[in-house]
Structures are given as C-alpha cells and as structure tokens.
Amino acid sequence: MRSIWKGAITFGLVNVPVKVYSATEDHDVSLHQVHDKDGGRIRYKRVCELDGEVVEYAHIAKAFDDGERTVVLTDADMALLPAERSREIDVVEFVPSDQVDPIMFEKSYYLEPDSKSVKAYALLRRTLEETDRTAIVKFALRQKTRLGALRVRGDVLMLQSLLWDDEVREAKFPSLDEKVTITDKELQMSQALVASFESDFSPEKFTDDYQEQLRDLIEAKLEKGDALDTAETFGDAAEGDGGGEVLDLMEALRRSVEKNREASKDAPSGGKAAKKPAAKKAPAKKKSA
Structure with missing residues (x-):
C-alpha cells in the first residue's frame, strides 16, 4: 500500500505522527464506453460554452453560481483556506463506542506510525481499547473539512470519516404510524x-x-x-417458486x-x-x- 496523506493525531499536548492509507479498494471489473457499431472508444472533451474551445485541465478552475453571478475559485484561492492547509487529525472528544451510529460511517483509512518511536501510537491504541472509547476528530482531506471516528481494528488505529449530522436524512414514513x-x-x-x-x-x-x-x-x-x-x-434461469402464490x-x-x-x-x-x-x-x- 502507498500512503495518501501524512499528518499527526493531536490531543492536548500529545502529538502522534501518522501515515494515512485507504483501507478499502474497489474490485469491480473496469469497463469503458465504446461505439456499438465498430468498438471505437468514446472520448469526452472539456469544451467551454462561451468560445467553444477545448480547455486543458491546467486552465480549469472551480466556481460557485448563485443563479445571477459566478464566483471563480482558483487553486491559489483554495490553498488559502486554513482547513485545507492543516495536517492535523484533531481529537475533540472521546465518546463511548456504541454511541457512534454506523449510518454515519463513510470512508475508512488505516493509520501507520510515522516516527522512530511508536510508543505514543501504541499508548493511544491501548487506551482506546481498554476504555472502549472512540475518538471523535476533525481533519481536512482532499479539499474538505471532515468529521471522523478514530478507533482500533486489530493492532491498527483506523480513521473513519463521518457524515455531518445534516447529511443524514430522517426516515418518516406515514405507513409506520399504522397500528399493528x-x-x-x-x-x-x-x-x-x-x-x-x-x-x-x-x-x-x-x-x-x-x-x-x-x-x-x-x-x-x-x-x-x-x-x-x-x-x-x-x-438456465432459476424456475419460479409458485407463480406468485400469496x-x-x-x-x-x-x-x-x-x-x-x-x-x-x-x-x-x-x-x-x-x-x-x-x-x-x-x-x-x-x-x-
């Protein structure tokens, strides 16, 4: 595996340098689009709507449109944001592990010690294990500020990004109000x-x-x-089990x-x-x- 990010877990005066690795991978067969007539690859071009020119990646910026005006945000603009520059996984609290609802889990990462001494890493891992606590952390990765859960999996500290509270929908179905x-x-x-x-x-x-x-x-x-x-x-396809018997x-x-x-x-x-x-x-x- 190759690390995708380097930083440090911080809480109080404790600093634990770590390397971050993706904990999961996609096993799907990779397919691409072709012309069904002759098998030729379908390619997409990035064309500017104003002048019709094909635009190279180097000249593509992000923008926000409020319906009337457009604000263009360059890479230099994005780099000025404090969260984007941060390399810290900042612990904000330690909570009972059973209080973290699995619906909030998003992406999982393994953390490897990134220092000559692994004592601080081992101490944090042991403490989380014996107290049955999960560390709730804040960190920035790939131009997003994220909430995360830091917990133990085997001998490794695992960081799982969490959805923000307003990203989890409430389930309200009138049918569940029926008395059964x-x-x-x-x-x-x-x-x-x-x-x-x-x-x-x-x-x-x-x-x-x-x-x-x-x-x-x-x-x-x-x-x-x-x-x-x-x-x-x-x-042959599996046979039916009774023709729709209720x-x-x-x-x-x-x-x-x-x-x-x-x-x-x-x-x-x-x-x-x-x-x-x-x-x-x-x-x-x-x-x-």
Whole structure:
C-alpha cells in the first residue's frame, strides 16, 4: 500500500505522527464506453460554452453560481483556506463506542506510525481499547473539512470519516404510524426463523456474484466471439417458486423455518457449503502505444 496523506493525531499536548492509507479498494471489473457499431472508444472533451474551445485541465478552475453571478475559485484561492492547509487529525472528544451510529460511517483509512518511536501510537491504541472509547476528530482531506471516528481494528488505529449530522436524512414514513397487532405465536415463529439462520459473521464466505459472472462473460466472449448464448455461459434461469402464490405471515414463517432446517440436514459435515472455485480474472488491459 502507498500512503495518501501524512499528518499527526493531536490531543492536548500529545502529538502522534501518522501515515494515512485507504483501507478499502474497489474490485469491480473496469469497463469503458465504446461505439456499438465498430468498438471505437468514446472520448469526452472539456469544451467551454462561451468560445467553444477545448480547455486543458491546467486552465480549469472551480466556481460557485448563485443563479445571477459566478464566483471563480482558483487553486491559489483554495490553498488559502486554513482547513485545507492543516495536517492535523484533531481529537475533540472521546465518546463511548456504541454511541457512534454506523449510518454515519463513510470512508475508512488505516493509520501507520510515522516516527522512530511508536510508543505514543501504541499508548493511544491501548487506551482506546481498554476504555472502549472512540475518538471523535476533525481533519481536512482532499479539499474538505471532515468529521471522523478514530478507533482500533486489530493492532491498527483506523480513521473513519463521518457524515455531518445534516447529511443524514430522517426516515418518516406515514405507513409506520399504522397500528399493528403481533401475536405471541407470530413472534415465536419469527424468532425460530432467526435462530435457524444464526451464525458467526465471516465475510470471506461471501462473494460478489455479479462481478464473477461478468468476468465469466468476458472470458467466454474472448474465447467464442460476440455470437454468444447467455444461457450457455450461465445456465438456465432459476424456475419460479409458485407463480406468485400469496402466503400469510405465519405460513411464510413456518415454511421458511422448515426449509432452512432441511437445508441444514443436507449440508455436508462442518456446516458449510463447498466453496466455488475462484472465477477466472478478466485479462489485463493492453497499454496504449
């Protein structure tokens, strides 16, 4: 991994120099737009609406339009903002970890010690662990002032940018005001269904089926050409389960519990289904000359 930013965690007189790394990555197959007639690449040009000229990136600035006037903001203007120049991850408070609502989490970053001594880093990590606290911080990254949560993941300090409070919408649905009567029997059946699905979360058990099938499709097209029968690659579509039969809640719960119990009986020893072989990866792109 390559660090994307360097700074320091600060609280009180404590200063912990760190390097920042993106903690996640996109695994989607990269696609581009082409002309369906001949496969030619579609390119976009940055054209000025006033003079019709193509504008190079070096001459593109940001602007704000209030409907009547436009204010142009250059890179030099943006660099004057104090938050943009700051290289500090400033701790503003330590809160109980369960008070941070997961809906506020945005982007995750790993923090690596960036000094000869890692003692301050280790001390902060240990303190957060033993007090079960999360540090709420403010920092600036990529021309935005951000709110963040600093917490521990394994042996590493992790920084997660948070949405601002006014960026989280409230959920107000009139349908939820309707009074609903739930019987003890319905609740018991629902709990039995949940119990039949209970497990420890292991993210490695799950794969992105869409991306795997997309890679299979690309590989098949390379081997067979464009005249490709989709069913030949992916098999026949799954059959329906009853042609739109409508079940009441209790019957649906009962059938779900029974179906899951039967599946558990038929599963091989060890309780886990056999893992599918890894899908072939799409061939690497050829570099342009």
